Amino acid sequence: MAYRIDPKTDRQFVEEFRRNPVGRHSPGLMRVLNTLRHDPTGSQIVLFCRKPFAEWQIAHMPADRAEPLVFEDSPVFTDRDEAEWEVFRRRWRAATGQDINLPLRGHGLPLDDDETG
Amino acid sequence: MLKIVGYPDRYSVAPGETIAFHISLEEGSSFDARLVRVVNGDSNPAGPGLDLPHFPSPVDGTYPGQPRRADAGSYVRVNPFPALGGSFSFRALIWPTLLARPEQVLATQWDAERQAGFALLIQDGRLTLKLADGGGGTHACHLEARLIDRKWYAISFSLDPAAGTWRLNQRALLEHAGIVDSASKQGGLACQLPSIEAPLVLAGMPAVDGTVGLHFNGKMVAPAFFSGLHAADALEAAALGAVPAILANATIAAYDFSKDIRSVRVSDIGPNRLHGEIVNLPARGMKGPNWTGLHHTWQAAPTEYGAIHFHEDDLYDAGWPADLSWTLPKDAKSGAYALHLKCGETDAEAMRETYIPFFVRPPRAARDRVNRPKVAFLAPTASYMAYANHGEHITVRGVERMMGRLLHFGHQDVYLYEHPELCHSLYDKHADGSGVCYSSRLRPNINCAPRYHSWLGGDGSSLYQYNADTHLFGWLAHHEIEYDIITDEDLHRDGYELIRDYQVILTGSHPEYHSTPMWDAMKAWLDRGGRLMYLGGNGWYWRIAFHDELPGVIEVRRAEDGIRSWEAEPGEYYHSFTGEYGGLWRRCGRAPNSIVGIGFIAQGFDVSSPYLRGPDADDPRASFIFKGVTEDIIGDFGLIGGGAAGIELDCINPLLGSPPNILRLASSIDHSPLMLLVNEEFTATLPNLGGDQNDRVHADLAFVETAAGGAIFATGSIAWCGSLPWNNYDNNVSTITLNTLRRFMSDEPFTPPA
Numbered sequence: 001m002a003y004r005i006d007p008k009t010d011r012q013f014v015e016e017f018r019r020n021p022v023g024r025h026s027p028g029l030m031r032v033l034n035t036l037r038h039d040p041t042g043s044q045i046v047l048f049c050r051k052p053f054a055e056w057q058i059a060h061m062p063a064d065r066a067e068p069l070v071f072e073d074s075p076v077f078t079d080r081d082e083a084e085w086e087v088f089r090r091r092w093r094a095a096t097g098q099d100i101n102l103p104l105r106g107h108g109l110p111l112d113d114d115e116t117g
Numbered sequence: 118m119l120k121i122v123g124y125p126d127r128y129s130v131a132p133g134e135t136i137a138f139h140i141s142l143e144e145g146s147s148f149d150a151r152l153v154r155v156v157n158g159d160s161n162p163a164g165p166g167l168d169l170p171h172f173p174s175p176v177d178g179t180y181p182g183q184p185r186r187a188d189a190g191s192y193v194r195v196n197p198f199p200a201l202g203g204s205f206s207f208r209a210l211i212w213p214t215l216l217a218r219p220e221q222v223l224a225t226q227w228d229a230e231r232q233a234g235f236a237l238l239i240q241d242g243r244l245t246l247k248l249a250d251g252g253g254g255t256h257a258c259h260l261e262a263r264l265i266d267r268k269w270y271a272i273s274f275s276l277d278p279a280a281g282t283w284r285l286n287q288r289a290l291l292e293h294a295g296i297v298d299s300a301s302k303q304g305g306l307a308c309q310l311p312s313i314e315a316p317l318v319l320a321g322m323p324a325v326d327g328t329v330g331l332h333f334n335g336k337m338v339a340p341a342f343f344s345g346l347h348a349a350d351a352l353e354a355a356a357l358g359a360v361p362a363i364l365a366n367a368t369i370a371a372y373d374f375s376k377d378i379r380s381v382r383v384s385d386i387g388p389n390r391l392h393g394e395i396v397n398l399p400a401r402g403m404k405g406p407n408w409t410g411l412h413h414t415w416q417a418a419p420t421e422y423g424a425i426h427f428h429e430d431d432l433y434d435a436g437w438p439a440d441l442s443w444t445l446p447k448d449a450k451s452g453a454y455a456l457h458l459k460c461g462e463t464d465a466e467a468m469r470e471t472y473i474p475f476f477v478r479p480p481r482a483a484r485d486r487v488n489r490p491k492v493a494f495l496a497p498t499a500s501y502m503a504y505a506n507h508g509e510h511i512t513v514r515g516v517e518r519m520m521g522r523l524l525h526f527g528h529q530d531v532y533l534y535e536h537p538e539l540c541h542s543l544y545d546k547h548a549d550g551s552g553v554c555y556s557s558r559l560r561p562n563i564n565c566a567p568r569y570h571s572w573l574g575g576d577g578s579s580l581y582q583y584n585a586d587t588h589l590f591g592w593l594a595h596h597e598i599e600y601d602i603i604t605d606e607d608l609h610r611d612g613y614e615l616i617r618d619y620q621v622i623l624t625g626s627h628p629e630y631h632s633t634p635m636w637d638a639m640k641a642w643l644d645r646g647g648r649l650m651y652l653g654g655n656g657w658y659w660r661i662a663f664h665d666e667l668p669g670v671i672e673v674r675r676a677e678d679g680i681r682s683w684e685a686e687p688g689e690y691y692h693s694f695t696g697e698y699g700g701l702w703r704r705c706g707r708a709p710n711s712i713v714g715i716g717f718i719a720q721g722f723d724v725s726s727p728y729l730r731g732p733d734a735d736d737p738r739a740s741f742i743f744k745g746v747t748e749d750i751i752g753d754f755g756l757i758g759g760g761a762a763g764i765e766l767d768c769i770n771p772l773l774g775s776p777p778n779i780l781r782l783a784s785s786i787d788h789s790p791l792m793l794l795v796n797e798e799f800t801a802t803l804p805n806l807g808g809d810q811n812d813r814v815h816a817d818l819a820f821v822e823t824a825a826g827g828a829i830f831a832t833g834s835i836a837w838c839g840s841l842p843w844n845n846y847d848n849n850v851s852t853i854t855l856n857t858l859r860r861f862m863s864d865e866p867f868t869p870p871a
Contacts, residue, residue: 021522022521022522022576022723022724023521023576023723023724023789024724024787024789024790024809025521025789025790027790030790033518033521034518037515037517037518038515038518039514042514044514044517044524045517045523045524046510046523046524046525046526047523047524047525047526048526048527048531049525049526049527049528049570050465050466051465052160052161052527052568052570053160053161053162055465059526061511061534065511065512065534065537068535069526069531069534069535083523084522084523087523
């Protein structure tokens with residue numbers, strides 16, 4: 001991957017994503033997402049819909065289709081965007097080592113290092 | 118997980134005919150079945166909701182069921198084939214493509230019950246010969262030199278039972294420095310080859326249960342058997358050149374795959390005429406090692422197209438027994454129906470019901486088609502087949518980036534993931550990386566059903582193809598429009614005569630795939646005054662072919678241009694089913710713009726956009742379309758991506774054949790950066806492909822009268838129909854569509870502009 005996420009300069013895009021997980025995104029957030037959404041192992045996170053428009057689970061699709069899908073029993077999301085936010089935060093941590101300790105809904109993310117773990 | 122699946126034996130059935138259903142029950146021992154009408158297959162609570170009313174019929178009832186599996190993998194079967202006694206030799210040219218598979222049988226005559234016969238195979242990348250005498254005696258020998266993927270080899274073996282010897286040979290047709298992949302070996306037999314009565318199988322191995330497995334992945338050219346022992350170089354030379362008399366006189370069977378390319382037949386050009394047949398549609402019209410590049414069609418240089426490409430994941434007909442059927446009454450009403458199957462209550466752990474859609478068409482005989490509605494919906498069943506079991510969300514990494522959100526997996530997708538034997542759509546690649554060029558409807562089509570929400574559909578309802586088209590069914594029902602349904606296959610088979618008397622034809626949301634007869638029939642109808650409402654996007658894009666002998670299967674060649682999930686190999690752009698040049702209609706001199714006024718410009722699968730009313734909306738010619746619509750913004754709502762312009766967009770382009778009198782009623786605005794210009798629209802890669810930076814990325818809502826007094830209304834967007842149900846069908850997209858349909862249904866002619 002050509003671009004490496006810079007947790008300081010890219011932090012602004014975390015808040016943009018939190019406000020609008022699915023939709024028109026700025027070029028900066030697009031670059032962050034294109035980076036985060038690439039897994040060189042070939043494993044793929046997918047969103048398993050247990051009940052249409054009601055319940056979702058995160059699942060892992062292995063690189064080799066002969067291997068079974070792995071479902072996370074919890075959490076069960078009742079809001080699709082909550083799942084998007086959860087996966088974003090996991091990927092952000094994997095890329096930067098930083099936790100984003102913020103819920104999807106609520107106050108925004110301050111541009112202060114102390115607010116992230 | 119999905120606990121019940123099935124498929125019909127046809128997608129279109131006429132009154133008086135019988136449709137049969139083939140079902141696999143994954144849980145329990147019985148299931149309930151009933152017919153339903155399909156009015157709306159969208160579960161989204163933001164829309165009108167599911168509407169699948171029961172249609173009482175003799176089908177209603179409980180049936181026994183059992184799990185069933187498809188026996189995927191293509192091969193050649195020759196039956197009968199004489200028992201191979203005495204000394205004999207075999208040769209072929211091969212191009213292996215998936216040597217990672219540990220066992221792949223190239224040729225065998227094998228009695229699976231007795232465990233007797235011979236098999237020439239590739240085992241762990243090595244050419245291997247195995248014999249078994251049925252009494253426990255076995256022989257196995259192999260060459261040490263490993264084969265290399267996508268290299269051509271001449272291979273041969275000879276057996277001499279009397280002398281008790283064998284010889285095995287492989288020669289790479291192209292040598293590479295330091296690579297040892299040619300070899301020859303001989304030795305003594307550890308057992309005798311018994312005389313057995315069994316078919317000859319090429320590219321697979323019969324099993325005791327009647328299935329055929331251990332498929333060879335790759336190309337094969339000129340397999341042949343000869344009596345007696347022959348030198349490897351003589352056998353090899355005869356594969357692509359003149360056959361010397363000594364070999365000709367010894368020929369048991371010699372298969373020339375360049376013959377009968379359009380057929381399932383495999384021709385033995387030897388004197389015994391031991392013809393065979395292909396099973397599960399391996400790819401034909403494939404170039405061999407002698408392809409010169411001077412000719413690009415198998416018709417011009419058949420001898421250069423002597424290869425068949427076999428795949429372990431080819432499937433034509435799942436071949437399940439019929440579990441139930443419905444004989445339609447003579448007065449059956451044309452429309453969208455489905456067989457609803459249920460084997461328990463659906464919960465979060467499992468989906469225990471499924472819907473198998475089909476269409477009731479008008480009577481087959483023209484004399485019986487009396488008092489038909491003015492309107493017909495052309496169900497894009499060729500496009501439904503093209504997308505059958507579309508699995509790029511499973512097999513391609515990076516799709517999440519294109520979707521702009523996590524990949525959606527429903528219970529149906531989990532089933533598809535766990536059942537690769539149901540095989541592929543025309544968007545997928547085979548396990549060996551080659552493109553899937555054939556797609557059949559004689560197997561479960563998991564993503565073609567009411568209640569299927571697609572990873573590919575726009576954000577919101579996430580519908581694509583069949584289920585997206587149910588938005589239109591719901592809208593037509595809401596407005597009590599009478600209409601017939603005909604399908605792509607009907608149009609292909611019946612031609613212009615089938616549609617001649619309809620005043621208006623409505624398309625689905627994504628009528629992308631058209632055969633030449635389909636195109637010609639529609640063009641003839643338009644040129645004779647037909648009134649077409651093209652209610653989707655990216656239509657009339659790919660040329661396809663239907664098979665002469667096999668029902669329910671189409672072919673595409675992803676040739677030189679267009680949005681392609683795989684590329685045909687150079688020299689393999691021509692359909693094996695018809696010999697026509699495949700690929701984009703645009704590259705055949707028939708851009709979509711030349712038949713429906715607009716053509717493909719952009720695609721993006723995240724969020725959709727509205728249209729901005731254009732100056733032509735106020736042209737008196739189009740005033741009927743906007744009657745009652747005062748807003749400048751059209752379709753800033755919808756169930757597919759939240760707007761009427763989304764997924765795939767078309768626009769006016771005079772350079773591609775859009776007529777000069779076409780009106781641009783509105784154009785879409787404010788597209789996402791993931792709405793990307795399609796690659797046939799640029800010759801050098803641009804830095805501004807996204808809709809946020811490229812003005813060419815937009816849909817045009819268009820209207821044009823034809824010289825014969827007909828007209829075309831074209832929306833330019835797959836998402837258009839997803840806006841129809843918004844606000845209980847009360848919105849400006851619905852109004853515009855209804856205004857147009859009412860006018861098109863009126864007997865008042867369209868007067869071309871002065």
